[in-house]
Amino acid sequence: xxxxxxGQIRESDVGKAVTLCGWVNSYRDHGTGLIxxxxxxxxxxxxxxxxxxxxxxxxxxxxxxLRNEDVLTASGTVRVRTGGPNPKLGTGKVExxxxxxxxxxxxxxxxxxxxxxxxxxxxxxxxxxRYIDLRRPTMQRALLTRHKVYQVTRxxxxxNGFLExxxxxxxxxxxxxxxxxxxxxxHIPGSWYALPQSxxxxxxxxxxxxxxxxxxVCRCFRDEDPRADRQSEFTQIDLEMSFVRREDVMAxxxxxxxxxxxxxxxxxxxxxxxxxYRECMERYGxxxxxxxxxxxxRDVSAIAARTExxxxxDALAKNAGAREFFSKKGVVKAIRVPGGADRLTRKIxxxxxxxxxxxxxxxxxxxxxxxxxAFETGVAKFLEPVxxxxxxxxxxxxxxxxxxxxxxxxVATKTLGELxxxxxxxxxxxxxxxxxxxxxxxxxxxxxxxxxDTGKWVAMHHPFTSPREDQRDAFVAAGEDDDExxxxxxxxxxxxxxxxxxIGGGSIRIHEPAVQSxxxxxxxxxxxxxxxxxxxxxxxxxxxxxxxxxxAFGLDRLVMHLCGTENIRDVIAFPKTxxxxxxxxxxxxxxxxxxxxxxxxxxxxxxEPPLKGVS
RNA sequence: GGGGCGGUAGCUCAAUUGGUUAGAGUACCGGACUGUCGAUCCGGUGGUUGCGGGUUCGAGUCCCGUCCGCCUCGCCA
Numbered sequence: 001x002x003x004x005x006x007g008q009i010r011e012s013d014v015g016k017a018v019t020l021c022g023w024v025n026s027y028r029d030h031g032t033g034l035i036x037x038x039x040x041x042x043x044x045x046x047x048x049x050x051x052x053x054x055x056x057x058x059x060x061x062x063x064x065x066l067r068n069e070d071v072l073t074a075s076g077t078v079r080v081r082t083g084g085p086n087p088k089l090g091t092g093k094v095e096x097x098x099x100x101x102x103x104x105x106x107x108x109x110x111x112x113x114x115x116x117x118x119x120x121x122x123x124x125x126x127x128x129x130r131y132i133d134l135r136r137p138t139m140q141r142a143l144l145t146r147h148k149v150y151q152v153t154r155x156x157x158x159x160n161g162f163l164e165x166x167x168x169x170x171x172x173x174x175x176x177x178x179x180x181x182x183x184x185x186x187h188i189p190g191s192w193y194a195l196p197q198s199x200x201x202x203x204x205x206x207x208x209x210x211x212x213x214x215x216x217v218c219r220c221f222r223d224e225d226p227r228a229d230r231q232s233e234f235t236q237i238d239l240e241m242s243f244v245r246r247e248d249v250m251a252x253x254x255x256x257x258x259x260x261x262x263x264x265x266x267x268x269x270x271x272x273x274x275x276x277y278r279e280c281m282e283r284y285g286x287x288x289x290x291x292x293x294x295x296x297x298r299d300v301s302a303i304a305a306r307t308e309x310x311x312x313x314d315a316l317a318k319n320a321g322a323r324e325f326f327s328k329k330g331v332v333k334a335i336r337v338p339g340g341a342d343r344l345t346r347k348i349x350x351x352x353x354x355x356x357x358x359x360x361x362x363x364x365x366x367x368x369x370x371x372x373x374a375f376e377t378g379v380a381k382f383l384e385p386v387x388x389x390x391x392x393x394x395x396x397x398x399x400x401x402x403x404x405x406x407x408x409x410x411v412a413t414k415t416l417g418e419l420x421x422x423x424x425x426x427x428x429x430x431x432x433x434x435x436x437x438x439x440x441x442x443x444x445x446x447x448x449x450x451x452x453d454t455g456k457w458v459a460m461h462h463p464f465t466s467p468r469e470d471q472r473d474a475f476v477a478a479g480e481d482d483d484e485x486x487x488x489x490x491x492x493x494x495x496x497x498x499x500x501x502x503i504g505g506g507s508i509r510i511h512e513p514a515v516q517s518x519x520x521x522x523x524x525x526x527x528x529x530x531x532x533x534x535x536x537x538x539x540x541x542x543x544x545x546x547x548x549x550x551x552a553f554g555l556d557r558l559v560m561h562l563c564g565t566e567n568i569r570d571v572i573a574f575p576k577t578x579x580x581x582x583x584x585x586x587x588x589x590x591x592x593x594x595x596x597x598x599x600x601x602x603x604x605x606x607x608e609p610p611l612k613g614v615s
Numbered sequence: 616g617g618g619g620c621g622g623u624a625g626c627u628c629a630a631u632u633g634g635u636u637a638g639a640g641u642a643c644c645g646g647a648c649u650g651u652c653g654a655u656c657c658g659g660u661g662g663u664u665g666c667g668g669g670u671u672c673g674a675g676u677c678c679c680g681u682c683c684g685c686c687u688c689g690c691c692a
Contacts, residue, residue: 026653033649047652068642083650092652109643112626117653118641119627124684177692197692224691232691358618358688452689462692523692567685577684 001073007044009078009091018096019075020046021104023135024066025115035063036095039072042140047081047095048074055098062101068113069132071105074098123569127583130574142571145264146559150217152263153237153555156256162215162239167202169195169219174533177462178222181232184599195221198552200462201537203240204509207548208540215239217555226578229501229557229568233576237504237558240550246492246508249549250441253496253504256553257439264562269439277445277490278325285333285417287445290500291438293429295335295420297413303389304332304406309382311365315406323484327410327449335420336394340401341368341376343427352403352419361415365404373398421500433564439498444468444490447475448522450483457486457522461493464537465507466515466549468492476518486522492549503558506551513541 002021009018025040035050050063066072076098086092111128112121114135120126126133133139154164173180173194180194196202198220206214216238223232241249254272261267273291280289283296304312318330337344344366353363367383368376369391375383383390394402403419405412424430447467448457457480459465467475468490478485492508510516516538520530531538559571569575576582596603 028651028654029648030651030654031646031648034651036651036654038652045652049650052649081650081652083652086652088652109625111642113642115653121626122622122684124622125626127684174692178690200692222691225689227691228686230691459692465692578686579683581683583684 005043006039006041006046007090009046009094009096011080011093013078014080014094016078017075018078019073020048020096021073022046022071024068024070024072026068027066029064035060037063037066037072037074037098039074040135044091045089046091047086047089048076048098048101049095050098059098059101062103063098065103065106067107067109069107069110070103071107073102073104075100124577124583127569127575127577130584134573139570142559142563142565143573145562146555146571148264149260149555149559149562152260153215153217153256156259157213157215157239160213160252160255162213163211164216165206165211165214166216167196167199167218171196174201178224181221181223184601186599189600197222198236199238200464201534203238203550204464204537204545204548205540207240207242208543208545210242210546212242213239214241214550223580226568226576226580228566229560231556231568231572231575232580234568235555237553237555238550239552240548242546242548244508244547244549246443246494246549249506249508249551250494250496253551253553254439257496257498260558260562261437265434267434267437269437272439272441272496274441274443276443280442281325281413281417285413285415285420286500287442288495288497288500288502289440289442290421290424290430291440292431292436292499293424295337295424295429297333297335297416297420298394299331300334300390300393300404301331303386303393304404306386306389307382309365309379311362311379312382312404312406315408315412318408323488325409325488326484327408327487328483329409330407331409331412332404332406333412333416334394334402334404335416335423336396337401337403337423337427338397339399340403340423340427341370341399344401344423348426349401349403352422355422356405356415356419359415359418360411361405361407364415364419365406367402367404369396369398369400369402371398379404437498439496442495442497443493445493445495446487447471447489447491447519448486450487456524459519459523461491461505461507463519463523464509464516466492466510472515476515480522494551496551496553498561501557501561502554503561504551504553506549508547508549511541511545511547513538516541 003019006020006022020039022039022041025038025045028036033052037048038045039048050060052060074096076096078094078096081093081095110132111125112132114132116136116138170183170193173182173192178197180197183193183195185191185193199216199218203214218236218238219233220236221233226232241252258269261269275289277287280287283289285297301316305316312332315330315332319326319328320330322329349364349366356364365379366377367379370376375387390396396402405415407415445460447460447465449460450456451458469492471489475489478489493505494507495502495505497503510519517527556568556571560566560568563571565571574582574584581587
């Protein structure tokens, strides 16, 4: 149908007869003289020109009807532009003098035009007419980047001896972890499949099967509320390796990250540092630290203990005798904001006090160091006796502000971890996209933590994560009710973090039945329950399981980083909204009673589905 | 489930303290124009102010409910 794409023609093509196909990007009708049409496809823009003096009337009649987003095919001759080049276009030095024009499909007046200039339509509108939104160059670039990630991924892991194996989408419901999407069985009344949260158990079984190295670009499903960087349906680069220690997996993945950033962005990934979970929490208050800026957290409990400030004293009284780092032990922590005395106004810091309530903190005590080095604000008088020690511990200079959190270790750490990021954003300390790539491995995370509501132990990663080699015996010996002991056991897990965002996580797995039983026991799964839910895995582990470990990278998030967007929907062709709706196809929707009967399901929902009359 | 922001013309937005016939840009329609390139100039069509109640002489504006979108806490092994 065409001889060239719209991004292809150059000066070297002058004089050639060409045929192009594409969409009308813009039309500039000069009435009695000239008509210019920019025709667009995925590859670029080419200017078509019609001259009213020498073009036949039949051709002009068609050209006159062209409007934005009409689909056309045009044939003509390439020539150098006589009106001067357009440096913004790759094809900007040439144009096509059209001799034949056909409208392949006239468009209705589109709800919006797919250009990247000016304000975008509301996201609702973009999702509703996704096919138009996806014509925008930015969206086409994102899909292209995503495509490159698929290609690099498959090449890299193929080169390294991985076998791509597909695993089931209709899967078995397992307890633990995220809420599942479920699918009723027609053949087995009252029975349900679940969509996989990840192919975790299958890939471990593939290791027992002797596959040695497995990878898959796979869709995963978690029926939890989405976020800006999270969809309930998402894609993982999933892999598993036999006969490896965590160094082997981490080295493999560093190589992968290096290849990805190199091939997609032309960026050389700097050396990947490692940081233990504990150090992450101590310095950054989060398990995925953003190390592109300072504002590190300091523990000032010992100094705070010598003040009469009620907020500090009350916090420090909590579990005062417990071991260090215990989640319920009271602590006072602080971050120093250089130059904050001027920049963090009373209004801003009051806002922080309000904001941290969402993390369970009561507020943010603030002290400012004025130009003369004196402490200001309400808590200053309490801190006067420890002024010198605090200044030394925090490295305070005139003009600084100190933000405190006084609470349990868990709350104070979380609060300052979040506040640190907010302050960095507010003060413009975060480098713009592409300026810094801070990769780090978070290692040695705890095996378990207590669920805040139920009080039960939950696996930090998943129940098949092995304790770190040297922790095995302590783990097997740990008493279920000994919180301090259980919390202190670290696993052989690892997360890869870039610029404060977790892009992948994995672990060395348990291959010993005794260790696996202990995990289930701590999670409150009786041997019978464990057998019922995971018999296939437990059985497989008994039939010659090699030591193995693996990791999964979030492909959507990788692409977000490589595209420089903070919206996961910008890297997914057909994403869903916050209530899991697809505004394009109007999924989910009702099904007929006969369909339900066939799968032995009766709905308890009596009203009309709300989405039906979407605005 | 909780908190926040938003919903006004096809699209992006405005509308004073609750007060005349809800405006502008753009798209679309018509006209003018020979080198534009986000063309320009002139004119025009276009509104259930998300939906349902309420208060009021009077509601885009205030109140209640509800739906939808986004951000977020919880949640996300």
